[in-house]
Amino acid sequence: MVQSLDRSQGRAGSPAGSASAASGTFTGNRALQIEEPLIFEMGQPGRCGVDLPEPSKVKDRLNGLRRKGEIGLPGLSEPQVVQHYTRLSQKNYAIDMGVYPLGSCTMKHNPRINEKVARLTGIGDLHPLQPVSTVQGALELIDTLAHWLKTLTGMPAVAMSPAAGAHGEMCGMMAIAAALDAKGERAKRRIVLAPESAHGTNPATAAALGFTVKPIPANERGRVDLAALKAALGPEVAAIMLTNPNTCGLFESEIVEISKAVHEAGAYFYCDGANFNAIVGRVRPGDLGVDCMHINLHKTFSTPHGGGGPGAGPVVLSAALAPYAPYPWIVKQGDVFAVKEDGAKVDGAPVGRLKAFYGQMGMFTRALAYMMSHGADGLKQAAEDAVLSANYIMASLKDTMTPGFEGPCMHEALFDDGFLKDTGVSTLDFAKAMIDEGYHPMTMYFPLVVHGAMLIEPTESQAKEDLDLFIAAMRSLAERARSGGAVEDFKAAPRFAPRRRLDETLAARKPVLRWRPSNNPPEGDPMQQAAE
């Protein structure tokens, strides 16, 4: 099916293969960069990484449905497993290694005390369906985190169960749909406005809930065009979904006018809280007229990104939307916490249930540990340092690179590819060259409102010396790109990473989404038939 792929790479394959030719070593390894086969290429029957007792003999009660034949899982011993994943880990860039300026992702330091408290006996090992009387400390923990979130945002209520930012968007927009239902307006208010610079999740969420998405253009200052917004508002508009600070790294300076206009038109204001880190302790979204906002605990409140999750996306709600918060509700009755689960009588009309159990408890614990460590004073200082660091980068690079917009930014600095004009070097090439310099690239080609976007978010976690080296490296790359002599080097980058540029077109054209015993599936293989 995919005979063009050479699978004989790494240690399981032939050492004389092309890998070794490219690296010039017998093994194909390059010192600490060790080629690593798949577990399926390493396993041997008869090896096992656990010792389990012999089960007692019982008459099985499986309704005659005992699984027959091999599953196909490889057998590895414990040391092999440790080596395999350790080697894999060494092929990753991470916050723990240095500047990770991925704009809009807030790659800040992940404190290890958070990990420790999340694993405490009596927290990490609790079952979600234990009697409520036996988990009062866990419910108090959630309630305490809820108090911090409500206080920092100036909002009266919070729904804790959404599993990630996008899930939080779903929750908030469902609450808006429910509120419209209650007013009998859901059938006529079918449009959701979203700026052109919005995260892709915003239109995807609105569309999933059956709304029609109408983009609002940005003005020349990178903000929502207030006049265009006012013109778009009307009796058919349900809500606006707006990120603030926005994805250009700018505070929506007319935010108060925007929310006033939205509310006057009978619509709701959904705020995408992805960039809350910039304003914690300095601005409360509740004071801006926000009706609901999700908070990415894995961005603003330091829970680990974990290679793409798990996240957590609690949603703060205005008084108008609070009655629609999904089940379960944690309610304090005197000194005792009670849980109102599906179908229970509550002061509202919940949108339903969004997720099994309570939500991402492990993330709640970590986020609360972070908040308590920083305190009200430290959270404010963190936001200020994040904004200061981004502005420092902007000020230091604005003569070398081309800023997307004028003026101070918030927590991230947006550049376009103007400085690369006529050099033959693209934003992608520039990003890949950063890898060779030892950095994770910034967010590229997002937001869509500037050409060849480069969105740099340093966060508050980097020392000034590290920012200075990063700035110097960026200046050097920009100068090399403009010197004209290095185009081929940029096109060839990265040269020193565990892999050179990967063929994404091949991956999409002939998808190989799993390992198989052979390159050539046996005749009659259902995969092959399906592919043909």
Added chain:
Amino acid sequence: MRYLPLTESDRREMLGVIGAKSVDELFRDVPASARLPAKIGGLPDHQGELEVERAFQALAAKNLSPSEVPFFIGAGAYRHHVPSTVDYMIQRGEFLTSYTPYQPEITQGTLQYLFEFQTQVTLLTGMEVANASMYDGSTGAAEAVLMANRVTRRHKALISGGLHPHYRGVIQTTARWEGFKAVVSRPDIEGLEDLIANIDKETSCVVVQNPSFFGHVRDFSKLADACHAAGALLIVVVTEVVSLGLIKPPGEMGADIVVCEGQSIGNGLGFGGPYVGLFATREKYMRQMPGRLVGETVDADGKRGFVLTLSTREQHIRREKATSNICTNAGLCALAFTVHLTLLGEAGFKRLAELNHAKASELADRVTSVPGVQLVNESFFNEFTVRLPKPAGPVVEALAAKRILGGVPVSRLVPGDPAAANLLLLAATETATEHGMAPLVAGLKEVL
């Protein structure tokens, strides 16, 4: 403040480069009416690590820890032993503090383990392709229904009464707000439900669970045939993934989409999350799948490597036309799953499943020796339902007062149904011991 590297002199110097007198100037775009004049009140100031740890220990002390008492709770979340290697591996900073692998050249670690994870999921479920994980089983189940609606262009899902009530709830919420019909069957306490007669030309899918919420193990081959004859898809949910070491996989029964809660492998109970959803389907439906997918390719030197692929399904490319709004998956929980399953391997995984079944059989024999306790199930894996002579809710509370976590009263998840009032759901995994079963039996005798 230990997390903040900038010193006061750094800050002054940086403001100098920026050309600002104070950090307040950087916030000048904030409307004056929204600027907080002082520090937010009502919250404490920063604390040292010791103080923070003590605060959490105090919270932990207010809970009854499953690690310290006889424990028999399941109902969609299972207490298994997780080898020490798993937690060590997922705390390596290169995994823990990396993000979604947008730059494949420097995230091959994440990409390769997700590729291995996808392969493991296909093997366990007996399916052809799997994605890089969902938030959890319940949200995965709702995404599966949405996918079936896309594939069939129909808008009616039949929901089995054997499906976990929280999963049913998530699907109903999705149905209500995303505009499709979820027809829910009444709780299938006895495990005898037959949904074939309910399938019609509008049915997009039938959603069943195996073993069911009440623990019954069933063959859905005939249901699969009936679905396919009517142009509908069969979605099989598995909330206890260890069962796949012993029970015929959904793929062999003809399932079109399989969704599992993967928590049992590698992930602790954690009061309900984060967990990891497994999502597998047939290759022909690959492009309708939600979530992230990792695929194999080659780099500029011809070496094998891995990338995120088929992203034209996804929100960051397709925006309002995406198959789902999902952005993150459960990367680190998927890592815990794959490390644990790699340690287990074929032999260990099968033995783990045998052990679970043996322990549950032993528990079933023991509790049904208590006068008045009747086993509802003829078949089960590691969890079953018993009928008590009185309502199960107060019985479980009375056991908890004796420091025994003795199952889940079905009425907690199926409130208001008189048929469910006396039902108790009990689970036993490899962690169950005789020292735990004896107090449960004694406790039940006292309470009943």
